[in-house]
Amino acid sequence: MKTLLALSLVSLAVGLPLSAQPAAPKPADPFEEGMRQAFTAYKKGDDEAVTAKLRELLKIMDAKGSAKVGATLPDMAGTWKGESLKNDDTSAIGGGASVSRTYVSGDKRVTARVVKDSPLVAQLLPIFVNDELLKISGRKIHKISGETAVMDGEDKLQIVLDQRIYVELVGEGGAGETELVSLAEKLDLSAIAKLK
Template identity: 30%
Template sequence: MTVSRVLASLALVCALAVAPAFADDISDAIDEARRAYQANDLNAAKSALDVASQLIAQRNASGLAQYLPPAPNGWQAGEAETDASTAAMFGGGVIAKRRYSMGGRDITVQLLANSPLFLQLAPMFSNAQLLGAMGRVFRVKGKTALLGRDGNIQMIVGKALIMIEGSGTETEKRSFLEALDIAAIERFGG
């Protein structure tokens, strides 16, 4: 056997070993939908595309979690939670959240992105008088935020709603808001 044949055989074995790494659940569902569509099975095609859409939303939610801040000094951070299905209650989109605790206080930072709900909320957040009727308006990193009468903070940036809730003080909640990369969250999802 020549060296070139050995190298060719080795390359083929490596290619076959690596091939499954390129496959993933999303592309598998899309391929399944394509096959069903070509067989004129539209129900199966739609079902497979629905699965692909949900898998994409889940992956997108995991990407959103990267913007949750690390625990500040003295605080403990829980695991980041992501969800694409709960966001359906808001008309779609993705959610990432994390709970932080220190002593008897807790704060939850939640990001909801790419939801059609923003088409309804965005005008409200651009009207300072309307927001003022709901609580105190303040600015963070050039963006308008609302400290609601319930003590929770909300801010819309791009296609994302930031919510900071819990039993922590206003100062603590604001420090969590300051810790967020607002510009990156605003760019998330286009």
Template identity: 25%
Template sequence: MFELNSALKATGIAAAIFMLSGPGYADDIEDSINEALEYYHDGEYKDAVESLNYATQLIQQKKGGELEAFLPEPLDGWSAQPPSSQAAGGAMFGGGVTAERTYSKNASSVTVRIITDSPMMQGMMMMFSNPMFAASDGGKLERVGRQKAIVKFDSDNRQGEINIVVAKRFLVTIEGNDVSAEDLKAYAEAIDYKKLKDMP
């Protein structure tokens, strides 16, 4: 019953979100929630949980699509693949909702990734609260634009990453190969953090 009660708490959130979705998404989410309620009233708790989990998955997919809008356009001289998003299981990026886009320029490549609702946030917050944790992993606490960031860069191999936590809800990661530190910082600064922070 604990699993069912936890799942039922999601129905209120789901009901609020599906009304903001497109008609197709709204119909699918609403249908799944109503189906779950029918199963619940009939005492078919396992089926109720499965229907609620499906509704949750649809909501996460919608959220991932909204995150894609925050991925920057390619910088001058760079090209980019279309953005993509997914609701990942625990084995991928620690779970949660992920949106990412890969950029290239000759042999150089950069991937910008935004993750939310992930258990990874707790560990990253520890690194930001205590620079010793970041240093032990080869990182350095810096400011990139107006954002606090943990920067790791190997100048010999021209590769590295920047991690930024936004509003304690989003983890922004910029990874690059055959790039300069300035390339990574330029992509980090191209994100609209104020709008991301205000995302519902």
């Protein structure tokens, strides 16, 4: 009887589900941990540490935003092959997310850049959506996926989405208006406009 009881206890112990084991601690979210550190430094009156930590946290958020933006620039757009994504420095335009990808087709190259959450760009965007100013400027205007796209010279196409996101396509190696408009038509402008 004792043997039977002992065997029953052993089989019960071995048969316990792994979920009954205590779960490993979840790794701390770097942003959340940084906020705690900034708050702790604030409570201690260490303004320099608070400022440094908040700058670090802004970089984390900008990187997160850049990843979302980058996901909207495909590896291939028709016959255009995309090179690697580049996170552009946005310190000169007040921060935010700016990602670009250069597309190549033969000798022609077009760099597509998407900028969002930039205070300076946000101030300039109303100029691009003002129909009267566009008419006076004499710039060529295209409708792409229902959005107004404006040529700036022969090799730059500018699009403003949702009055907060700036999209720019710049041609090189003979890529001009035709190629810029064609490539812009292959981008998912509605997905870009929905970026948060």
